[in-house]
Structure formats: C-alpha cells, structure tokens
Amino acid sequence: MTHRQKSKTTLRSRWLGGLALGALLLPGIAQAETLRGALAKAYENNPTLTAARAGQRANDENVPIQKSYGLPDVGARANYEENLIIPGNAFNSPVRSFSSNAQLSVPIYQGGAVRNAVRAAKYRVEAGQADLRATEASIFSQVVAAYMDVIRDQAIVRLNRNNVSVLRTNLQATSDRFEIGDLTRTDVAQSEARLALAESELRRAEANLIASREAYIQLVGEAPVDLEPPPALPNLPATADQAVAVALENNPDIEAANLAVEASRSDIGVAKSARSPKVSATLGGGYNNFLGSLDSGVPGVDVRQETSSAAAGISVTLPIFSGGRSSAQVRQAQSRSSQAIENYVATERNVIAQTRGAYAAWRANEQVISATQQAVGANALSLEGVRAENSVGTRTILDILNAEQEYLNTQVQLVSAQRNSYVAAFSVLAAMGRAEARDLGIEGGPLYDPAVNYERVKNEIWDWADDPTPRQQATDTRDIPAADASLPADTPSARR
Structure with missing residues (x-):
C-alpha cells in the first residue's frame, strides 16, 4: 500500500469515526449497516455529489480566467520560408528567409471591465x-x-408474510371444521378469498422492497445489509417559526441566490465598460535573416542579410458609435440582475414553504405514531x-378475518408513519441548513473543502499548471447483484 493510499485510508477512518447524528445507535452484528455508515459511503462515492464537486472546481477557474485579461500578454512567432519559384523580374528576391518577432502587451485601463468581471466570478464561486x-x-x-424506505418495506413484507401464514392456518382450520360439519362452505370460501388477497398484497410489498433496495444501491453504491434502526435526530426546532428563522440564515439555496444577485450587479459594470476608453502599452521586436540568399543584383555589391526592429507605444481605443450595442448590453445585464433579484425572492418563498411543510409533516406523523400505537394495541x-368468541360460537369466521386485517393495517400504518416522521424531521434539518456533512460531527481533513481548490487556483498565472488526467471517483454498481425481497433473517449468515 502506497503512502497516499495509507493516508486516504486513515482519513477515511477518521471521517467514518467522526460522523455522528447526536445519539447512540442500537447495537448490531458486525456486518450490519448504520445510517451514519450509509451517509459516509454516499458522501464519498455518490456520483451526483462527486460531479458537483468537479463542477465547482471548474467554476473556480473563472476567477483566474477573468484576472488574466488584466495581466500582460506575451507572444512570439517564428517563420521560415523557402521560395521555390522566383519571378523572372525579381532579380534580388531572397531564396530563403527566417523571421521572428515578439510582442508584449500590457493593459493599463479597461474601463472597469476586468475588475467587475473578477468580482462577479468571485461571487459565483461563493454561490x-x-x-x-x-x-x-x-x-x-x-x-x-432510501434507508428508511428499506426498513419500512422490510417490516411490511415481514408483516404480510406473517399474515399469509396466519391465514393459511385459518384456512386449514376452517376446512377441517367444514369436514366435520361445524362450518359452511361459505366460511371456507371467505378464508380462501382472504388468503388469496393477502398473497397478492405480499407480492406487492416484496416488489416495493426490491425497488427501495435498488434506490438505496443507486444512492449509496452498495446493497443494504441488515440496516439498523436510525438514531434520534438532534437540534430539531420547537416551532415552525423557529425553523424558518434558522433556514433564512443558513439555507444554502438562499445564500446562493443572494450571491447570484451580487454577481449580476457586477455584470452591469462589465457591460458599462464597453462604452469606456481602453488603454494599453505595447512593446515589440522583430528579427529577419535571409540566410545569405539576398542578392543586390549588382556584381561586387553585398547586401545586409540580417535586419532587426523594436517598437514601443501606447494604444488608446475610444468607442464612439456601436449601433446601440453597448446600451443594449447594459440593459440586458440590468434585466438579468432584476431576474436574479426575483429569483432570490422565489427561492426564499420556496425555502419557507418547504420548511413549514416539512415541520408540519413531522409533527403530524408524530401524532399519527402515537395514535396508531394505541390502535395496534387495541x-x-x-x-x-x-377468536375467543368464535370458539364459543358468538363470532363468525368473517369476524376473525376482518379483525386480522384491521390488525395488519394498523401495523403497516405504524411503520409507515415512523418512516414518514423521520424523513420529514431530517427534511426540516435540511431546510434549516443543518443536514450537511459539516453539521454531522465530521471534523478534520477527510471533509471535502471546496475552498482548498479555489485558494490553489485563484492566483495561478502559469500556463502549464494542468491538473492530472480526470479519473472516475464514484463507484460502479454494475457488479452488485440485483436486489430481492429476502429479509435479514432469511440470509445464510443470519440462519447460522
């Protein structure tokens, strides 16, 4: 293992060890997956996230690109020519020649274009x-x-399998009692119909579980294995207004929209600079050598074969008339700035609505959980x-089937409400800007810090400072077996 690999392994170990959500996870077997483990894998390997990081690195480069327009520009050129056919009346044309020239151009004043463009690029980097x-x-x-979907759907499959098993036992008992004349054919038909319906519901639940597991694989990059119950979420707000107040301060979408407004204002300055004069200084030089092939045309008279030149000057460009293009560009930038302002308002509205909606969903599902728990017990x-009353003849088989169905329905409602409550609570934290890696107890080098790359490139002026060839960062899922509807207790390791 190389030093770099060891370093990466150490950083990842520290990262995984530092990730926490503010509560202890329930103990499990060594192969069990925790929510923090799933989040850690997604943070490192999710292609949407790794692509976003690469996109931000590309965004960083706009700052040195805009700065370059205010820096000196140096260029050189060399040319060698061999005249294959010389006109008959060109007695002193050279047979061959070599020429070279170099020029230094230094922008002195650009009407504020560079300054405003750099400022806009910096705002967009922050955005x-x-x-x-x-x-x-x-x-x-x-x-x-996805994690909660798998847990929920596993529970629903388990409940439906247990229900099918119970109904099969009921059907066998009903058939036995029919044989001895204790029940009618109607009772048997009712039991058969309810069993068939339960089996169809089981197939549907298994399909939902497979879909949830595939969604988990897509996001995390690995198959879900023995998912442990999630930890309690910390720092949840006491009221919706409290959640909104925090969201308005910390939500990254609002921050990005605000920075986009600032960038658009700098764009107006860039557009206005087109109407300002431009001043630049130039310094150039050239060298020509005819390589002894230049002839004076007069016998005995030599001609100088080499020439050189140098020039320095100041260039002033003053725009006078551009057919309205300059003012159109300014108006266009102003309109885009207005658009950015309105987008900010729309983003703020959206965040407020999302925060309030997620908070309401979380509180409502907490009440649903409390009520459904009572319903399950009842x-x-x-x-x-x-069942007891049926044994003494005061209840029918249909009454038992209905009671079993109601019991199953409330159990399914309970696990669904538990899933919905947890997801909604996490959505509240996300809307508040508190569901990012930096908020989950992660500290130190393993965290991806986009500012590191920006600081590296913002003042880079060397024309050969390329990065290494791009490599795939996210993991493939093509070799992961297709998900099935087996439960953790069905696996060989669990049976052992």
Whole structure:
C-alpha cells in the first residue's frame, strides 16, 4: 500500500469515526449497516455529489480566467520560408528567409471591465460553494429516505408474510371444521378469498422492497445489509417559526441566490465598460535573416542579410458609435440582475414553504405514531377477543378475518408513519441548513473543502499548471447483484 493510499485510508477512518447524528445507535452484528455508515459511503462515492464537486472546481477557474485579461500578454512567432519559384523580374528576391518577432502587451485601463468581471466570478464561486452544500444536503436527504424506505418495506413484507401464514392456518382450520360439519362452505370460501388477497398484497410489498433496495444501491453504491434502526435526530426546532428563522440564515439555496444577485450587479459594470476608453502599452521586436540568399543584383555589391526592429507605444481605443450595442448590453445585464433579484425572492418563498411543510409533516406523523400505537394495541386485544368468541360460537369466521386485517393495517400504518416522521424531521434539518456533512460531527481533513481548490487556483498565472488526467471517483454498481425481497433473517449468515 502506497503512502497516499495509507493516508486516504486513515482519513477515511477518521471521517467514518467522526460522523455522528447526536445519539447512540442500537447495537448490531458486525456486518450490519448504520445510517451514519450509509451517509459516509454516499458522501464519498455518490456520483451526483462527486460531479458537483468537479463542477465547482471548474467554476473556480473563472476567477483566474477573468484576472488574466488584466495581466500582460506575451507572444512570439517564428517563420521560415523557402521560395521555390522566383519571378523572372525579381532579380534580388531572397531564396530563403527566417523571421521572428515578439510582442508584449500590457493593459493599463479597461474601463472597469476586468475588475467587475473578477468580482462577479468571485461571487459565483461563493454561490457555487453554497450550491455544493445544497447538493450535499439533498443527497443526504435522499439517502435517509432510501434507508428508511428499506426498513419500512422490510417490516411490511415481514408483516404480510406473517399474515399469509396466519391465514393459511385459518384456512386449514376452517376446512377441517367444514369436514366435520361445524362450518359452511361459505366460511371456507371467505378464508380462501382472504388468503388469496393477502398473497397478492405480499407480492406487492416484496416488489416495493426490491425497488427501495435498488434506490438505496443507486444512492449509496452498495446493497443494504441488515440496516439498523436510525438514531434520534438532534437540534430539531420547537416551532415552525423557529425553523424558518434558522433556514433564512443558513439555507444554502438562499445564500446562493443572494450571491447570484451580487454577481449580476457586477455584470452591469462589465457591460458599462464597453462604452469606456481602453488603454494599453505595447512593446515589440522583430528579427529577419535571409540566410545569405539576398542578392543586390549588382556584381561586387553585398547586401545586409540580417535586419532587426523594436517598437514601443501606447494604444488608446475610444468607442464612439456601436449601433446601440453597448446600451443594449447594459440593459440586458440590468434585466438579468432584476431576474436574479426575483429569483432570490422565489427561492426564499420556496425555502419557507418547504420548511413549514416539512415541520408540519413531522409533527403530524408524530401524532399519527402515537395514535396508531394505541390502535395496534387495541386491535391486538380485539383479535384475541374475536377468536375467543368464535370458539364459543358468538363470532363468525368473517369476524376473525376482518379483525386480522384491521390488525395488519394498523401495523403497516405504524411503520409507515415512523418512516414518514423521520424523513420529514431530517427534511426540516435540511431546510434549516443543518443536514450537511459539516453539521454531522465530521471534523478534520477527510471533509471535502471546496475552498482548498479555489485558494490553489485563484492566483495561478502559469500556463502549464494542468491538473492530472480526470479519473472516475464514484463507484460502479454494475457488479452488485440485483436486489430481492429476502429479509435479514432469511440470509445464510443470519440462519447460522
């Protein structure tokens, strides 16, 4: 293992060890997956996130690009010519020649174009960094939803399998009692119909589980294995107004929209600079050598074969009339600035609505959980009572089937509400700008810091400072087996 690989492994270990959500996870087997582990894998390997980082690095380069227009420009040229055919009346034309020239151009005044363009580029770099934070929070929210979807759908499949098993037992008991004349054919038909319906619901639940697992693989890059219950989420707001207040201060989408407004204002300055004079200084020189092939045409008279030249000057360009192009460009920049301002308002509205909606969904699902837990307990008691009453002849088989169905429905509602509550709570944190890697207890070098690349390139003026050849960062999922509907208890390792 190379030093670089060891360093990367150490950093990743520190990163995985530092990731926390403010609560202890329930203990599990060594192969079990935790939510923090899933988030860590997505943070390192999700292609949407790694692509966003690459896009931000490209965005960083706009600053040195704009700065370059205010720096000196040096160029050189060399040329060698061999005259293959010389006109008959060109008695002193050279047979061959070599020439070279060089020029230095120094911009002195650009009407504020460079200054405003650099300022706009810097604002857009900061906006891009905020967008990267938003992408990170979005990926984490999707991972949390996928993680909870798998847990929910596993529970639903388990409940439906248990229901099918119970209904098969009921059908066998009903058939036995029909054989001895204790029940009618109608009772048997009702049991058969309910079992068939339960089996179809099981198939649907298994399909949903497979889809949830595939979504998890897409986001995390690995198959979900024995997912542990998630930890409690910290720092949830007490009220919706409190959540909105934090979101208005910390939400990365709002920050990016605000920086886009500032960049658009600098763009107006760039457009206005087109109407200003431009001043630059130039220094140039040239050298020609006819390589002994230049003839004076007069016998005995030599001609100088080499010439050189040098010149320095100042160039002033004063725009006088451009057919209205300059004012049109200024008006265009002003309109785009107005658009950026309105986009900021729209973003702010959207964040407020998302925050309030997520908070309402979280609180509502907490109440649903409380009510459904009571319903599950009540339906469990009701099912026992109906079975007991059926044994003494006061309840029918249909009453038992209905009680079993109600018990199953409330159990499914409970696990769904638990999933919805957790996802909504995480969405509240995301809207508040508190669901990013920096908020999850991650510290030190392993965190990707977009400012590092910006600081590296912002003042780079060397024309050969290329980066290494791009390599794939995200992991492939082509070799991961297709997801199935097996439950953790069905795996060989679990059976052992």
